[in-house]
Amino acid sequence: MVICPLVRDCQIGRAANYTVDTTEFSKPANKPVLGIETSCDETGVALLRWEPDAPGRGLLAHTLYSQIKLHADYGGVVPELASRDHVRKLLPLIREALAEAGLTVHDLGGVAYTAGPGLVGALLVGASAGRALAWALGVPAIGVHHMEGHLLAPLLEEDPPEPPFVALLVSGGHSMLVEVQAIGRYTILGDTLDDAAGEAFDKTAKLMGLPYPGGPALAKLAGQGTAGAFRFSRPMTDRPGLDFSFSGLKTQVLLAWQQSDQGEQTRADIARAFEEAIVDTLVIKCRRALEATGTQRLVIAGGVGANRHLRSELARAGEKDGFRVYFPRLDFCTDNGAMIALAGAIRLAGGQHQDATVQVRPRWDLQSLPAA
Amino acid sequence: MNLLAIETATEACSVALIHGDELIARSEIAPRRHTELVLPMADELLAEAGIGRHALDAIAVGRGPGAFTGVRLGVSLAQGMALALDLPVVTVSSLAALALEAPEEEGAAILAVIDARMGEIYAACYRRDDNGGLVALDDERICTAASLMLPEASAWQVVGTGWATYATVLSQRLTGTLHSADGSRYPQAVHVAELALREFKAGHAQAPELALPVYLRDKVALTLVEQGKA
Numbered sequence: 001m002v003i004c005p006l007v008r009d010c011q012i013g014r015a016a017n018y019t020v021d022t023t024e025f026s027k028p029a030n031k032p033v034l035g036i037e038t039s040c041d042e043t044g045v046a047l048l049r050w051e052p053d054a055p056g057r058g059l060l061a062h063t064l065y066s067q068i069k070l071h072a073d074y075g076g077v078v079p080e081l082a083s084r085d086h087v088r089k090l091l092p093l094i095r096e097a098l099a100e101a102g103l104t105v106h107d108l109g110g111v112a113y114t115a116g117p118g119l120v121g122a123l124l125v126g127a128s129a130g131r132a133l134a135w136a137l138g139v140p141a142i143g144v145h146h147m148e149g150h151l152l153a154p155l156l157e158e159d160p161p162e163p164p165f166v167a168l169l170v171s172g173g174h175s176m177l178v179e180v181q182a183i184g185r186y187t188i189l190g191d192t193l194d195d196a197a198g199e200a201f202d203k204t205a206k207l208m209g210l211p212y213p214g215g216p217a218l219a220k221l222a223g224q225g226t227a228g229a230f231r232f233s234r235p236m237t238d239r240p241g242l243d244f245s246f247s248g249l250k251t252q253v254l255l256a257w258q259q260s261d262q263g264e265q266t267r268a269d270i271a272r273a274f275e276e277a278i279v280d281t282l283v284i285k286c287r288r289a290l291e292a293t294g295t296q297r298l299v300i301a302g303g304v305g306a307n308r309h310l311r312s313e314l315a316r317a318g319e320k321d322g323f324r325v326y327f328p329r330l331d332f333c334t335d336n337g338a339m340i341a342l343a344g345a346i347r348l349a350g351g352q353h354q355d356a357t358v359q360v361r362p363r364w365d366l367q368s369l370p371a372a
Numbered sequence: 373m374n375l376l377a378i379e380t381a382t383e384a385c386s387v388a389l390i391h392g393d394e395l396i397a398r399s400e401i402a403p404r405r406h407t408e409l410v411l412p413m414a415d416e417l418l419a420e421a422g423i424g425r426h427a428l429d430a431i432a433v434g435r436g437p438g439a440f441t442g443v444r445l446g447v448s449l450a451q452g453m454a455l456a457l458d459l460p461v462v463t464v465s466s467l468a469a470l471a472l473e474a475p476e477e478e479g480a481a482i483l484a485v486i487d488a489r490m491g492e493i494y495a496a497c498y499r500r501d502d503n504g505g506l507v508a509l510d511d512e513r514i515c516t517a518a519s520l521m522l523p524e525a526s527a528w529q530v531v532g533t534g535w536a537t538y539a540t541v542l543s544q545r546l547t548g549t550l551h552s553a554d555g556s557r558y559p560q561a562v563h564v565a566e567l568a569l570r571e572f573k574a575g576h577a578q579a580p581e582l583a584l585p586v587y588l589r590d591k592v593a594l595t596l597v598e599q600g601k602a
Binding site: 075083094132137 | 407408409410411412414415425440441444445447448449450451452453455456457458580581584585587592593594596597599
C-alpha cells in the first residue's frame with residue numbers, strides 16, 4: 001500500500017523510446033548486464049550474463065535491500081522516504097553485487113533499470129544512476145518495464161517455460177493475467193478493478209489488527225485456522241471474464257470480524273477463510289485464462305506468488321487439468337534486480353537501447369512494449 | 373585538472389566543465405526537463421573541450437537544498453558517473469552556489485534564499501573571501517521568511533527565488549542595509565564547479581556512495597503514532 005497516490009500526471013522524463021541500434025555499441029551478448037530495481041520500496045541490484053538457453057546460469061550476483069522496516073512506522077510506503085533510501089543504498093548494493101561476482105564496473109556490457117511503472121521519485125533514482133553509469137562507461141542502457149521483469153522472472157529457474165504461456169501477476173500493486181505470446185508481446189487478459197491481491201491481504205490484516213505489512217503475517221495465521229469456520233465469496237467468479245475485484249471481500253471480512261468474539265482462534269479462522277477465497281478466485285481465473293488461450297503453461301509472478309497455499313492449490317489444479325505451473329524462487333517473486341537485469345539483457349542483446357536521457361514512466365502500458 | 377559539475381536542485385538545469393584554466397557551461401531554465409538535458413549537456417562540454425570522459429578527475433554536484441526530485445537527480449547522476457569512472461565526488465551546497473550569483477561587492481553579506489514551498493525558504497548567509505570563494509556566516513536552514521534570523525551586517529545582497537516570493541517580508545528585515553536583490557537567480561553549475569575545485573584541492577572529495585543529498589526539510593510524513601493511529 002502506498003500512502004500518497006502516485007503522481008499521475010507527472011511529466012518528468014519523456015516516454016521511453018526504444019531505438020534499434022547496430023552501429024554505436026557492439027552487442028553486449030557475453031558481457032554482464034547490471035540490473036537496477038527502485039520502483040517502490042525495495043532496492044534491488046543484479047548482474048547477469050545473457051545465456052539464451054539457460055538464463056538462470058547467467059545470473060552472477062544479486063543483492064537486495066528492503067525498506068519494509070522504514071515504512072512500518074508510517075503504516076505504508078511513503079514515496080519521498082522510499083526515494084531518499086534508494087539514494088543511500090543503491091551504490092553500496094552495486095558494489096556488493098560486483099564484489100560477489102568478482103567483477104568491476106569495467107566488465108559491464110550494459111545497464112538496465114526499471115523505468116516504470118512505479119513511484120516516480122523512486123524510479124528516478126535508479127534510472128539516473130543507471131543511465132549515468134552507462135553513459136560514463138560508454139555502454140548501452142535500457143529502461144525496463146517492471147511488470148515485464150516479473151513476467152520473465154521464472155526464466156531464471158531450471159527448465160524455464162517457453163512462450164506462449166499465461167502469467168498470473170499478483171503483488172501488492174497488481175493482480176493481472178497476461179498472455180505472453182513471445183518475449184515483449186503481451187496481452188492483458190484480466191486486471192483488478194479495485195484492490196490488488198497483495199493489497200487485499202495487507203488491508204485485511206490491518207483491519208484485524210496486524211501490523212504493516214500484514215499480508216505475510218495473515219497468510220501465516222491462516223495456517224492455524226480451521227477450515228470451514230467462516231466462508232467468504234469468490235468475487236466475480238459467477239460470471240464470465242478474467243477481471244478481479246477484491247475490495248468487497250475486505251468488507252465481508254470486516255463485518256465478520258466486527259461480529260465475532262475477536263479472539264486469537266477466530267482471527268486465524270477468518271484469515272484462513274479469506275486466504276481460501278482469494279486463492280480459489282485466482283485458481284478459477286487461471287483455469288479460465290488457460291482455457292481461453294489454449295495454453296498449457298502457467299507462470300506465477302509477483303509477491304503473492306510466494307503464498308504457499310496459492311502455490312499448492314495451483315499445482316494441484318495443474319495436475320488435475322494437465323497444465324504445468326512455473327514458479328520463480330521466493331526471492332524473485334518479490335521485487336528484485338535479477339528480473340530487471342534479465343529483461344534488460346534480452347532487449348540489449350536484441351540491439352535495443354535508449355538515448356542519453358533519463359526516462360521514467362510512472363504509468364506504462366505493458367501491451368505497448370515492442371517485441372524483444 | 374578536469375572537473376564536471378552538475379546543478380539540478382531548482383528550475384535551472386546546468387552543467388559546467390573545468391578544463392585546465394577554462395570554465396565552460398550550459399544552463400537552461402527548464403523545469404521538468406532536467407532529466408533530458410544533463411547528459412547531452414555534459415557530452416557537448418566534453419566535445420567542446422576536446423576531452424573524453426576518462427580524462428575527468430572529479431565529479432561535482434549541487435547537493436541541495438532545493439526540489440527533492442531535482443536534488444536526487446543530480447546526486448544520482450553524479451554517483452553513477454563517478455562509480456563508472458572511479459572518480460571521487462565533491463558535493464557543494466546549492467545555496468552557496470546561488471550566493472555566487474550575487475554581484476561582486478566588497479564587504480557585503482549575501483543572503484541566498486530559495487523558495488522551499490509550503491510557506492518556507494531555504495536560506496544561508498555568506499561573505500565573499502579574498503580569493504573569490506565564500507565564507508559561511510551561519511548554517512543553512514529551512515524556516516519562514518518572517519522567522520529568518522540574520523547575522524549582523526551593514527550591507528546585504530539577496531539572491532534567489534525566496535526573494536521573488538517574500539520580497540516584502542525580507543525587505544522589512546533588511547531596511548537600510550539592502551544593497552541589491554535579485555529574485556530571478558538560481559544555483560548554477562559554474563559556481564558549483566568553482567566551489568568544488570577549492571574543496572577538491574582542500575582534500576574534501578568523497579567516495580561516490582558518500583555523496584548524498586541535503587534536503588533540510590526532513591519531516592515529510594507522519595508516523596502512525598503521530599497520526600494518533602497507534
